[in-house]
Amino acid sequence: MKKGRVFSGARPTGRQHIGNYLGAIKNYVALQDDYDCIYCVVDVHALTTMEDVGEIRExxxxxxxxxxxxxxxxxxSIIFVQSRVPEVLELYTFFSMITPLGRLLRIPTFKEKARMQPDNVNYGxxxxxxxMAADILLYKAEVVPVGEDQAFHLEFARETARRFNLLFGQTFPEPQIRLTTAPLILGLNGVxxxxxxxxxxxxxxxxPEQTMERVMTAFTDPARRYLSDPGHPDVCNINHLHQxxxxSADRSAIQEAxxxxxxGCVECxxxxxxxxxxALEDFREKxxxxxxxxxxxxxxxxxxxxRAEAIAKETIFEVKQNMGLI
Ligand code: SF4
Incomplete structure (x- = not known):
């Protein structure tokens, strides 16, 4: 017996890295045991910032x-691409009619994105x-796994569900935030x-060769300049990745050494x-x-x-009915 429906979306960023795996994908895989999961590649979201739209498909x-x-x-699980279920854009339009513009303009992530691409502050x-609220509520997801940096957007989706329900009658569940305890994985620069x-x-x-080459370029303990200098594994990103x-026995031995x-850092x-x-052998074979x-x-x-569209159509029918459109 599953505990409910999970929704999560990710932008099409191409090949994933070990930070994506440890921070999100591993959790997606585990959630499949307990929930009906819907995982979506949010290609429409990518259009808001994408420089080269042609890259989205690849x-x-x-x-x-x-x-x-x-x-x-x-x-x-249901795994699909956002734009292949156009009902999400219908719901987006309906939600845009009940969302105060001032509220959106005050959102910190909008201000940050506008600052990062001043020549392309588009309506999207x-x-x-x-x-994002339409993505989640279209499928009436009960649980949404998010990192702390995304918690605000989920709160916004909950707010949208409440506003819609208040105006047009009970339609959407308020999705629950499931904060992922994903570790922060620093990149090879250690910063x-x-x-x-x-x-x-x-x-x-x-x-395997490329992986080894990349690891060899990683920054280590900046205070350890010579092999004879004692190192400080607690501040070294290589030590962090070892975990x-x-x-754990090998890691403790490395830390002590x-x-x-x-x-030396090269051997480490x-x-x-x-x-x-x-660790990636089976993954690469598959x-x-x-x-x-x-x-x-x-x-x-x-x-x-x-499969996603079947759920989406039911929701849109109910939404239109409750709004008095049909
Ligand atoms: S030996 Fe390993 S843990 Fe110690 S500083 Fe070098 S890379 Fe970091």
Whole structure:
């Protein structure tokens, strides 16, 4: 017996990195055991900031390969692309009629995005949280897993559900926030969150050689300049990454050796690179298998869209009825 419906969306960012895996995908996979999950590639959201729209389709395919290889199961979950279920845009329009503009203009993420792309402050940027509310409420999701940085948007979706219910009668459940306790994974520079755009990431689909090369470029304890200097693993990002890929006994031994200057950073990174490669062996094999199945991704997305649309149509019918449109 499942506990309810989960919805989560992610922008089509292409190949995923280990930060995406540890921070989100791993959680998506686990949620499938207890919930009916709907996972969506939000390509319409991507249009608000995308520089090259032509990349969306290829990015979607690469991301899907990673999701499926990591364990998202199209038999158990609905996996689809946002724009293939146009009812979301209908609901977005209805919600935009009941959302005060002043409220949207005050949202900090809008101000930040407008600052980051001053030459492209488009209408979609202002309406971003409204579309997000439509994504979640269209499927009457009861639970939405989010990181702390996204909690505000979910609060906005809850507010939208309350406003709609007040104006037109009980229609939507108020989705519950499920704060993910995902660890913060820093990138190879050891300063910023791991990110493709900052080029400080390790892609899940990288070859073993590429992975090792990337790990070798990572920053370590800045105070350790020579092999003979005792290290400080507590401030070293390589040590942080070891906790996800190296068993705890080996990690403790490495930390102690580092503090006594008995292990060098090159060797420490080599161990990490090799453990990451071991951990990703099955993933990479599965990814290659899926990539070799011609048309498979398209089939998964078409099936997901048709299952999502069946739910969406019911909601839109109810919405129009409650609004007095039909
Ligand atoms: S030995 Fe490892 S943990 Fe210690 S400073 Fe070097 S990379 Fe970091």
């Amino acid at each position: 990015n979607t395919r690469e991301m899907m390969l990673d999701w499926l290889a990591a364990g998202l199961d199209p038999e158990r 940027l202002v309406g971003y949280p409204v579309l 910023n969150k791991m990110s493709k755009s900052l080029d400080n990431d390790i892609e899940l689909a990288a070859s 996800f890929f190296t068993d 580092c503090r006594k200057a008995e292990i 990174k080599r161990i990490l690179g090799s453990n990451i490669n071991k 990814r290659a298998e899926i990539a070799a199945k011609s048309g498979y991704i398209d089939e998964v997305l078409a099936d997901g869209a048709s």
